[in-house]
Amino acid sequence: MSFHETRFPTALSFGAQGGPERRTEIVTLSNGWEERNSPWSQSRRRYDAGLGLRSLDDLHALLAFWEARMGQLHGFRWKDWADHKSCAPSVLPGPLDQEIGTGDGTTRAFQLRKAYASGGVTHWRTIRKPVAGTVRVAVAGQESTGWTLDPATGLVTFATAPAAGAAITAGFEFDVPVRFDADAIRVQVSTFQAGEVPSVPVIEVRA
Structure with missing residues (x-):
């Protein structure tokens, strides 16, 4: 896995939604009892760096970061503002x-x-x-x-x-080691000074 030791712009990650997730396998037995098991020893974090209405300069910074990482190809650092x-x-x-x-x-x-x-x-x-x-x-x-x-x-x-x-x-x-979780970014320019990116999914990688 190729990883770039650079951090996603913190001014753009502030306000992002996301957090840890786990994978739990649950089997319900005939008597109503459950057997639960998790194949993951560690949780995995997901975030959405989608930008609401922002300046075109912010969108330009996001696109530059995206292109330099070549979409999902290269991992990078992410600041989880709730747990860093x-x-x-x-x-x-x-x-x-x-x-x-x-x-x-x-x-x-x-x-x-x-x-x-x-x-x-x-x-x-x-x-x-x-x-x-x-x-x-x-x-x-x-x-x-x-x-x-x-x-x-x-x-x-x-x-x-x-x-x-x-x-x-x-x-x-x-920081959290992550990568982008989609190979496309959809940008909408709303005015001559501002635009938005509704969704920019990011997922933790095992580094």
Whole structure:
């Protein structure tokens, strides 16, 4: 899969509809009970970047982005305005936000991830597209600078392996890896200064 490490213009994605979806297989037995199973370990996100009445310059920016991605061919980064931080949207990421591993004295590389907890159940989401410059990391509760980040994979690599038993935590902003989900864009120019694109479907890809 070809992926472009560039973000869809955030001014155009703001206000987009969308969110996570899951695939659940449900079999109803003859006694009325159900058997439920999901073949997906992670949810998959869909969005619609359709633009209401916007300036022709906005439409021009959308078309330029679309053409550069060659429609559905190349993936890109997308900012999910409702879920793009290791913490609540109203606060800044901190180095203690998310536990990403425990030191063993040997391992130097740790994958960024985010926990979704409710009712005593925690789901971990792997974060592969962090926003460079926003990541903060701590070892045993103390913020550290002795590490490097691969922003294309979300892998944090320490210069020296953290000590055994040390909690590795991190805070960050992140994007969703997506692609366009249609091979056509329908633009309507409403006036000499404005136009609209009713639907621009976008879907998450496994990156």
